[in-house]
Amino acid sequence: MRDARGNIRRLPGIRLWLSGGWLTFLVLAAIFAPLISPHDPLAQDLFAGRLPPFFEQGADPAYLLGTDSLGRDVLSRMLYGARLALIVALVAGTLTCLIGASLGLIAGYYRGWVDLVISRFIDIWMAFPPVLFAILLIAVLGTGLMSVIIAIVVIDWTRFARVVRAEAMGQGAMDYVASAQVAGRTRFGTALTEILPNVLPTIVALLTLEMGIAVIVEAILSFVNLSISTDQPTWGGMIAEGRTSIYQAWWVLVFPLFALFLTVLSFSQLGEGLKDHFDPVLR
Amino acid sequence: MSFLSIQDLTVQLKNGMPLLRHVSLDVAPGEVRALVGESGAGKSMIGKAVLGILPKAARLTGGKILLDGEDLQTLSQKARRQRIGARAALIPQDPLTALNPSRRVGPQITDRLVDILGWKRPDAEKRALELLEEVHIQSPDRVMKAYPHELSGGMRQRILIASAFAAEPKLIIADEPTTALDVTVQKQILKLIREMQQRHGTALLFVTHDLGVVSKIAQSLTVLYAGKVIEETTVKDFFAAPSHAYSKALLAATPKYTDPQGSLTPVPESVITAVEAEVAAFDEQARAGTRP
Numbered sequence: 001m002r003d004a005r006g007n008i009r010r011l012p013g014i015r016l017w018l019s020g021g022w023l024t025f026l027v028l029a030a031i032f033a034p035l036i037s038p039h040d041p042l043a044q045d046l047f048a049g050r051l052p053p054f055f056e057q058g059a060d061p062a063y064l065l066g067t068d069s070l071g072r073d074v075l076s077r078m079l080y081g082a083r084l085a086l087i088v089a090l091v092a093g094t095l096t097c098l099i100g101a102s103l104g105l106i107a108g109y110y111r112g113w114v115d116l117v118i119s120r121f122i123d124i125w126m127a128f129p130p131v132l133f134a135i136l137l138i139a140v141l142g143t144g145l146m147s148v149i150i151a152i153v154v155i156d157w158t159r160f161a162r163v164v165r166a167e168a169m170g171q172g173a174m175d176y177v178a179s180a181q182v183a184g185r186t187r188f189g190t191a192l193t194e195i196l197p198n199v200l201p202t203i204v205a206l207l208t209l210e211m212g213i214a215v216i217v218e219a220i221l222s223f224v225n226l227s228i229s230t231d232q233p234t235w236g237g238m239i240a241e242g243r244t245s246i247y248q249a250w251w252v253l254v255f256p257l258f259a260l261f262l263t264v265l266s267f268s269q270l271g272e273g274l275k276d277h278f279d280p281v282l283r
Numbered sequence: 284m285s286f287l288s289i290q291d292l293t294v295q296l297k298n299g300m301p302l303l304r305h306v307s308l309d310v311a312p313g314e315v316r317a318l319v320g321e322s323g324a325g326k327s328m329i330g331k332a333v334l335g336i337l338p339k340a341a342r343l344t345g346g347k348i349l350l351d352g353e354d355l356q357t358l359s360q361k362a363r364r365q366r367i368g369a370r371a372a373l374i375p376q377d378p379l380t381a382l383n384p385s386r387r388v389g390p391q392i393t394d395r396l397v398d399i400l401g402w403k404r405p406d407a408e409k410r411a412l413e414l415l416e417e418v419h420i421q422s423p424d425r426v427m428k429a430y431p432h433e434l435s436g437g438m439r440q441r442i443l444i445a446s447a448f449a450a451e452p453k454l455i456i457a458d459e460p461t462t463a464l465d466v467t468v469q470k471q472i473l474k475l476i477r478e479m480q481q482r483h484g485t486a487l488l489f490v491t492h493d494l495g496v497v498s499k500i501a502q503s504l505t506v507l508y509a510g511k512v513i514e515e516t517t518v519k520d521f522f523a524a525p526s527h528a529y530s531k532a533l534l535a536a537t538p539k540y541t542d543p544q545g546s547l548t549p550v551p552e553s554v555i556t557a558v559e560a561e562v563a564a565f566d567e568q569a570r571a572g573t574r575p
Contacts, residue, residue: 176381179373181364183368183450185368186361193383193394
């Protein structure tokens with residue numbers, strides 16, 4: 001019964017707090033970027049090029065995290081970059097999840113020829129090298145936010161499909177699924193009430209992981225200048241620009257890299273924590 | 284008139300290997316028929332075939348299953364599911380995997396009443412509470428709100444029994460319902476199933492490999508070997524004098540407290556060879572179409 005064990009509720013844990021904290025901070029920063037940015041992220045000031053961050057000698061307090069070689073404020077660019085990173089993470093992650101998980105659920109639960117078709121399709125799809133595939137796609141679709149999102153979805157849905165299929169297959173063999181069918185539940189109804197809730201913890205964990213991956217893919221594409229147009233600051237774009245002046249102005253590279261790192265890490269840690277939270281046995 | 288009548292049922296794996304060989308058996312209303320045999324004899328497969336939940340690799344290739352006089356195979360899939368849902372229920376083997384871990388217990392019972400009988404949810408909830416009381420669960424309202432993992436195996440089996448009887452089915456198939464439980468709980472559960480079966484007048488097909496259980500619950504039994512019916516008799520006759528050599532050996536292999544050493548004799552090689560030969564001859568006859 002609940003009384004005895006209910007008291008030993010697991011605390012959300014420091015991981016969940018830290019990752020959730022960073023992501024909340026990021027969301028707020030992204031939303032209020034126009035209000036809190038000290039400068040216009042695109043404004044160049046060639047007289048203020050390569051100013052170091054505040055803790056170094058010769059820093060200008062107006063540019064907290066320094067400026068790049070064109071004199072653009074690194075902090076402002078990062079704040080605006082967070083917007084794109086988060087939009088890509090949320091939209092691409094969710095779309096990938098919806099498409100991949102649905103196909104995986106169908107394949108794993110209905111089995112038979114449906115599974116055969118979907119599984120072979122996944123096999124073929126996964127044989128393409130992902131980054132090359134993305135670059136090819138962008139080349140065809142043209143650069144822009146939509147293209148990046150489409151590229152991520154197209155590359156990564158297989159990840160969900162594979163894992164969810166395996167999980168759904170395991171759940172489908174459980175006695176409670178048979179019981180539900182004996183009780184007159186339709187196949188579709190069974191999939192919805194018996195299979196899906198038990199696959200959900202895995203889907204949630206994968207979803208957050210995917211959001212992190214989406215941020216990375218967007219950064220990779222920006223790095224090779226194939227993401228969103230160059231007049232929009234992105235973390236990947238900043239890293240690419242910072243690379244050329246790494247010896248003169250390391251901060252242009254390191255700050256966005258650090259933000260990227262923390263964000264991806266937070267997404268994956270958030271997934272771990274949420275998975276436990278959604279699992280009725282661990283709850 | 285029997286409520287469940289299986290005639291000449293044949294189930295094969297997709298590669299043609301037979302799992303059930305022309306099995307016929309009947310269960311009358313209110314009757315308890317035990318289905319015994321060793322592991323892999325096809326006991327559970329019969330139940331699965333009746334309930335329409337055969338595994339994907341197996342196929343029903345011949346014979347008829349009449350439920351309340353209606354041939355299930357002639358119905359559309361949808362109609363069959365409705366018919367089975369309304370008339371039959373399953374008490375599964377493993378109470379630990381038979382309840383959905385991510386849903387509370389209450390809805391899992393009431394779903395049946397809503398799905399099958401078209402009841403309103405408050406009525407179904409009231410009935411579920413009564414059922415839980417009927418299977419001797421204390422504080423049923425708390426159990427309704429619990430998740431399965433918060434309950435013990437015995438409790439879960441009680442819940443499964445309650446939910447099997449929920450929609451007043453005329454036939455219940457119990458697939459080794461006590462195997463996964465420890466001995467003391469086994470006895471209570473068995474008593475409970477018996478009690479519920481008698482009160483509701485349900486026909487019960489009780490799959491088990493435990494002859495001790497058979498003697499306590501059933502009136503008639505069917506012995507299976509390799510998917511073939513070896514003997515069909517009443518429990519009284521069986522325990523007095525089993526007619527088939529394999530049944531005799533099976534009975535001799537049952538452990539008894541009174542003779543702990545002597546009773547643990549395995550089924551002798553010679554009996555196995557004989558029964559294997561009998562199954563092979565039966566297959567030969569079936570193939571030639573000369574089976575009486």
